[in-house]
Amino acid sequence: xxxxxxxxxxxxSAKMIRHYEGVQLLSPAQRTDSGYRxxxxxxxxxxxxxxxxxxxxxxxxxIRDLLSLWQDRNRPSREVKALAxxxxxxxxxxxxxLHSMKSAxxxxxxxxxxxxRPDCPILETLAGSGDEATSxxxxxxxxxHRRGHQITG
Amino acid sequence: xxxxxxxxxxxxSAKMIRHYEGVQLLSPAQRTDSGYRxxxxxxxxxxxxxxxxxxxxxxxxxIRDLLSLWQDRNRPSREVKALAxxxxxxxxxxxxxLHSMKSAxxxxxxxxxxxxRPDCPILETLAGSGDEATSxxxxxxxxxHRRGHQITG
DNA sequence: CTGGACCTTCCCACCGTTGGAAGGTCAAGC
DNA sequence: GCTTGACCTTCCAACGGTGGGAAGGTCCAG
Numbered sequence: 001x002x003x004x005x006x007x008x009x010x011x012x013s014a015k016m017i018r019h020y021e022g023v024q025l026l027s028p029a030q031r032t033d034s035g036y037r038x039x040x041x042x043x044x045x046x047x048x049x050x051x052x053x054x055x056x057x058x059x060x061x062x063i064r065d066l067l068s069l070w071q072d073r074n075r076p077s078r079e080v081k082a083l084a085x086x087x088x089x090x091x092x093x094x095x096x097x098l099h100s101m102k103s104a105x106x107x108x109x110x111x112x113x114x115x116x117r118p119d120c121p122i123l124e125t126l127a128g129s130g131d132e133a134t135s136x137x138x139x140x141x142x143x144x145h146r147r148g149h150q151i152t153g
Numbered sequence: 154x155x156x157x158x159x160x161x162x163x164x165x166s167a168k169m170i171r172h173y174e175g176v177q178l179l180s181p182a183q184r185t186d187s188g189y190r191x192x193x194x195x196x197x198x199x200x201x202x203x204x205x206x207x208x209x210x211x212x213x214x215x216i217r218d219l220l221s222l223w224q225d226r227n228r229p230s231r232e233v234k235a236l237a238x239x240x241x242x243x244x245x246x247x248x249x250x251l252h253s254m255k256s257a258x259x260x261x262x263x264x265x266x267x268x269x270r271p272d273c274p275i276l277e278t279l280a281g282s283g284d285e286a287t288s289x290x291x292x293x294x295x296x297x298h299r300r301g302h303q304i305t306g
Numbered sequence: 307c308t309g310g311a312c313c314t315t316c317c318c319a320c321c322g323t324t325g326g327a328a329g330g331t332c333a334a335g336c
Numbered sequence: 337g338c339t340t341g342a343c344c345t346t347c348c349a350a351c352g353g354t355g356g357g358a359a360g361g362t363c364c365a366g
Binding site for chain 1: 316321322323325329331332
């Protein structure tokens with residue numbers, strides 16, 4: 001089948017399938033004489049595997065590892081579990097960061113009257129009148145800076 | 154003061170201060186004859202405002218709006234609150250997505266023996282033996298695809 | 307006048323995904 | 337046959353936010 005059908009069946013866009021091939025997450029697909037990529041049902045299964053792993057938030061690199069464990073019939077499940085556990089901790093960290101942002105902001109929003117007048121604890125806090133934001137959000141900030149970068153989209 | 158000191162005082166790297174100027178989040182800094190950027194205490198206050206807003210997860214665009222509300226002495230706090238409330242919902246969505254990923258993965262990890270043998274419910278689920286991942290993570294996936302992109306780092 | 311700390315601009319990388327341009331291929335209908 | 341439209345190809349650029357580094361200029365203390 002062509003890439004379009006593989007995309008439909010796997011839930012991964014054709015763009016991304018090509019990209020995954022480019023970053024060697026997938027081995028290069030077979031080609032027709034005219035250069036069209038050809039996929040088998042097995043290929044589609046691998047693509048679905050990738051999609052499900054991405055749905056769980058695994059990075060491309062992690063998925064590479066998961067795929068090779070999957071292919072290895074003699075893997076010890078210990079290794080899979082370890083990989084997943086590491087990712088779980090990553091998710092947990094992000095979750096905590098987001099949570100502290102959320103509660104800090106929730107607190108601010110709650111304290112703001114939201115009327116015609118200009119006085120607003122949200123702006124006041126951002127402007128630093130008083131103690132540096134909230135201790136919770138600051139902790140998240142530190143983590144963020146240590147990690148390099150951050151949540152998008 | 155030079156950009157380095159402004160960076161130290163504000164907690165924003167010199168790199169990012171230049172970047173923020175580039176994307177017009179900040180008005181261009183004064184320059185010395187030799188071209189060095191010069192910052193006042195007021196500039197530093199704006200930088201700190203930005204840092205705190207980023208700590209709460211606001212995007213650059215949102216911060217642009219927050220800054221102009223901050224500068225506007227006649228703003229109705231209603232507008233600030235509305236902006237913050239929108240961001241709060243964004244945080245909440247992300248939080249829910251992460252949470253569903255986490256619980257799905259937690260479930261899988263919990264079900265994996267983590268021993269020398271190859272059988273592993275984590276891989277089995279990713280491979281699609283049974284029902285499509287978990288309904289929770291699927292919901293997250295759908296949202297993600299709708300949104301465009303996703304959590305990094 | 308030398309050295310080192312600082313500054314400047316510029317371009318490149320990361321991550322995952324999307325968009326578009328410019329062109330080739332394939333199958334159906336006339 | 338030829339046209340049309342859906343599909344495919346490659347390549348390049350963008351998003352968000354941040355960091356890294358090169359190549360060069362400046363400033364001050366010793």
